[in-house]
C-alpha cells in the first residue's frame with residue numbers, strides 16, 4: 001500500500017512491526033507536499049528538515065521499545081497553535097513575523113507522543129470564516145472536484161488547510177480548532193472525520209484566541225479511529241488553562257468499537273429547516289436507517305432554541321474576539337506600522353494588519369459590548385445561550401446522542417456565497433448550537449452529493465461523553481463505507 005494512503009492505525013501497526021520506518025513515511029509526505037502544495041496552498045509554512053529529524057528520533061524510539069500509537073506519524077498543525085521556534089501566523093498579516101517562544105499544550109503533547117510535524121497549515125484569518133477565503137496567505141483549494149468539472153471549490157473553514165492536507169494525503173492527520181464549526185464543516189466538505197470535543201477537554205494554552213468561551217481544539221483525520229487515537233494524545237487536564245477540565249481520559253480508541261445496540265439517538269425536529277437541500281435530508285434519513293439497522297432506537301426530540309443559535313453565536317463570538325484581538329497593537333506581537341504618536345501607530349498597525357472579515361468582527365463585537373447596546377445584544381445573547389444549553393440538557397435526559405447533518409450544502413465554489421457575509425454565516429447553522437452548549441460533536445463522511453462531493457453527518461453527545469460520540473460515529477462510518485477519493489491527491493496520476 002502507498003505510504004501516503006494509509007490510515008494512522010495502519011501506519012502505527014506497520015511502524016511497530018518495522019514494516020516501514022518513520023523516516024520513509026515522513027519522506028513520502030514531504031514529497032507529496034512538495035508536489036501538491038503549490039496548487040492546494042494547504043501549508044503556510046513547511047518544515048521538511050525538522051520533520052525528518054523528528055522521524056529519526058521516532059525510529060530510535062520504535063527500536064528502543066518506548067513508542068506509542070502515534071510515534072512516527074506525520075501531522076499537519078493548524079497555524080493557530082503556537083509552535084516554539086516555528087512561525088505562527090493565525091492566517092493574519094499582523095502575525096506574519098511572529099515566532100512563538102513557547103509551545104501550545106496540545107502540540108507539546110503530540111510531540112511527546114512522538115508525532116512528526118510536517119508544517120503549519122492555512123486557515124481563515126484568526127479562524128474567522130467558513131471557506132478559508134479570509135486568510136492573508138491565500139485561499140486553499142479543496143482537493144475534491146464536482147463530476148466533470150474542474151472548477152475550484154473551497155475546503156470549508158476555518159480549518160481549511162488541515163482539511164485539504166489530510167484529504168489530499170499530504171498528512172495523515174491534522175489538528176484543527178472549532179469555535180462554531182471549524183473542524184466539523186471542513187471535515188464534511190473534504191470527506192474526513194473530525195471531532196470537536198467537549199469544551200475544556202483539550203487545553204487552549206498556546207492556541208491563539210478567537211472566542212475563548214467557544215474555542216476548542218480537536219483532530220481531523222481520514223477515519224473515526226484515527227481521530228480517537230489523535231484525541232487521546234491531544235486531550236487532558238492542563239493547569240495552564242483555567243477552563244481545562246480536570247477529568248480522567250477514557251480510552252477513546254476502544255470507544256470506536258462500542259457499537260450502538262440499545263443506544264437512544266435523538267433526531268431534532270428544528271434541524272429540518274425550510275429550503276433545506278433534498279440531498280442533505282435524504283442523507284440524514286439514510287443515517288437514521290443505518291443506526292436503526294445497527295440496533296439503535298431512534299426518537300424525535302426538540303431543541304426549541306435552535307433558530308437563535310446563529311444570531312447568538314454571531315454576537316458572542318465577535319464580542320469575545322474584539323476583546324481578544326485588542327492585544328495586537330504593534331507593541332507586543334508581530335507587525336508594526338510606525339505612526340506620528342502612539343495612537344497613530346496603533347491605528348496604522350491594526351488598519352494594515354487585519355483583513356476585512358476580522359475588522360468586521362471587531363466592529364460588531366465592540367458595538368454589542370458598548371454601553372448603550374450591551375443589554376440589548378450581548379446580555380440577551382448570553383441568556384439565550386443558557387437556553388440553548390438547557391435544550392441539550394433536556395434532550396439528553398432521554399437520548400444518548402443526537403444525529404443531524406453537518407452542513408447545509410456540499411463544498412461550494414471559490415467565489416460563491418461571497419457577496420454578503422450573512423450568506424457565509426448560514427454555513428454554520430447546524431454546528432454552532434453544540435459549540436454554544438459546549439457539548440462534543442463529530443462529523444463523519446456519509447455519502448456523496450449528486451455532483452460527486454462528500455457530505456457529512458454530525459453526531460452530538462453529552463458533556464464529556466466523547467465515547468458515545470465516537471461509537472455512534474464509527475457505526476455510521478462502517479455502514480456508509482465511504483471509500484471515494486478526491487481528484488487531487490498524492491499518488492494520483494492526474
Ligand code: GLN
Nearest residue numbers: 127128129179180181182
Ligand atoms: N464559521 C464560523 C465563524 O466564522 C466558525 C469558525 C470557527 O469555528 N473557528 O466564526
